[in-house]
Amino acid sequence: MKAYILLESLIALGLLVTITSLILQQINRDQKRIADNLQRQEVMNLAIMAVQTKQDSLSLNGVSVKVVRDETTIAVYHDQEEVISLVKE
Numbered sequence: 001m002k003a004y005i006l007l008e009s010l011i012a013l014g015l016l017v018t019i020t021s022l023i024l025q026q027i028n029r030d031q032k033r034i035a036d037n038l039q040r041q042e043v044m045n046l047a048i049m050a051v052q053t054k055q056d057s058l059s060l061n062g063v064s065v066k067v068v069r070d071e072t073t074i075a076v077y078h079d080q081e082e083v084i085s086l087v088k089e
Helices: 002-052
Strands: 057-060 063-069 073-078 081-087
Touching (some): 002 063, 002 081
């Protein structure tokens, strides 16, 4: 009888550990996704500020953007990646 209770306890503990691990993994994924979204939002906010103030480059809070303009387009880059491109028609 004692062995059966011990086995039940071990199985319950194993299930609890498994469920807890799954929950913590999901929390970590969500935190990373939120951090990535905040980074993208900060880059977009900085891009808008750079375009509105007609600056060729702007850095704030460790984020830098570069604005490339010609007669019909405005493109904003962050880390050599195009963030947004606007075309005048």
